[in-house]
């Protein structure tokens with residue numbers, strides 16, 4: 383992450399997605415994806431709290447909750463037993479089954495995919511498959527139909543090339559905002575689940591470039607940094623929640639999305655951060671009223687890069703990373719476990735609008751490194767056939783020429 387600046391903006395990105403879900407409440411019939419709103423919002427905030435706790439003071443926290451929930455849901459579609467229950471319980475889906483979650487994502491992705499003028503929102507998934515690994519056809523069908531996944535093969539005999547190919551895919555989908563989603567690939571990788579989110583929105587009311595000026599931003603009680611402060615006068619949806627020490631501003635983009643900024647009062651960030659939950663966000667979203675204000679907001683550009691394995695373990699997803707992992711929905715033959723969960727996100731906010739992108743990759747590898755450790759039985763060898771309980775050597779052979787009768 384870049385050196386810290388905008389501590390007060392730490393919550394913005396998270397809220398963007400939580401509030402986004404709220405926005406869909408206004409649809410006529412209740413869409414199936416509604417089932418995901420509360421669990422995904424709760425997961426977002428729980429994950430925020432974990433990530434923020436690991437972030438050095440003064441640094442920013444930024445991620446795509448939707449991207450991570452989606453990637454882990456694709457993973458759970460191939461998981462069984464305890465591995466599946468842990469994923470579902472952490473994602474907040476305990477009252478649902480995988481079929482319901484699959485259908486909800488299909489519906490959600492369809493709804494997110496409906497284009498709006500002046501706004502671009504691309505959320506999509508892919509599976510990068512090792513060329514000599516074939517997962518269960520059922521699984522591929524499920525990720526194709528419910529998660530709109532593209533499926534492509536990569537040649538793991540050259541892991542660097544495979545990584546480059548995956549990075550090219552993500553770069554293309556994120557308009558070059560994320561160019562190195564994958565750094566190194568486990569030579570034993572069997573497959574990688576990929577999620578990308580790309581958003582570009584233009585403010586409904588743009589900030590005027592002429593009004594942008596240098597101004598102080600107070601990182602904390604003692605430290606101040608200089609920022610390019612944008613200025614915009616206008617009716618905005620705001621709410622001053624004195625009791626909860628917060629001011630809320632909703633800035634709409636042209637189209638169907640808005641940014642919700644939650645600005646804790648001076649010195650109250652930690653307190654607000656402590657109690658923030660889906661209920662507060664909903665309360666704020668419902669309480670805003672249109673008021674004329676002169677808004678000063680910094681222009682900024684931040685990025686973040688996370689390895690999520692330990693965070694997800696702390697949140698209860700443990701078996702997926704261990705030898706007892708049960709991905710029998712993915713493959714009968716291979717013993718698979720998750721070896722990496724990586725997340726990258728970038729956010730640019732300026733006078734014109736916002737551009738944000740994120741990638742989540744879930745690397746799934748063989749528990750024992752079979753792929754990289756090749757053994758070719760192509761010269762004379764011995765065979766012992768042993769009965770285990772009695773350790774009896776039933777047969778023994780030396781094969782010099784397998785074609786000789």
Ligand SMILES: *[C@@H]1O[C@H](CO)[C@@H](O)[C@H](O)[C@H]1NC(C)=O
Pocket residue numbers: 386439440601602603604605
């Ligand atoms: C304020 O922020 C600066 C820069 O990030 C840091 O060095 C300092 O320790 C912080 N002070 C407090 C009181 O948190």
Ligand SMILES: *[C@@H]1O[C@H](CO)[C@@H](O)[C@H](O)[C@H]1NC(C)=O
Pocket residue numbers: 479481482
């Ligand atoms: C999932 O739950 C739905 C609704 O309760 C039910 O109709 C369906 O049969 C369940 N599917 C599976 C595979 O358990």
Ligand SMILES: *[C@@H]1O[C@H](CO)[C@@H](O)[C@H](O)[C@H]1NC(C)=O
Pocket residue numbers: 553554555556557558
């Ligand atoms: C992504 O690749 C497709 C197909 O090669 C191309 O048409 C498209 O312009 C690319 N998009 C970006 C943003 O580079």
Ligand SMILES: *[C@@H]1O[C@H](CO)[C@@H](O)[C@H](O)[C@H]1NC(C)=O
Pocket residue numbers: 623624625626661662663665666
């Ligand atoms: C503070 O937040 C709580 C929880 O969302 C809400 O019930 C309460 O009304 C808020 N206070 C004010 C003054 O809005």
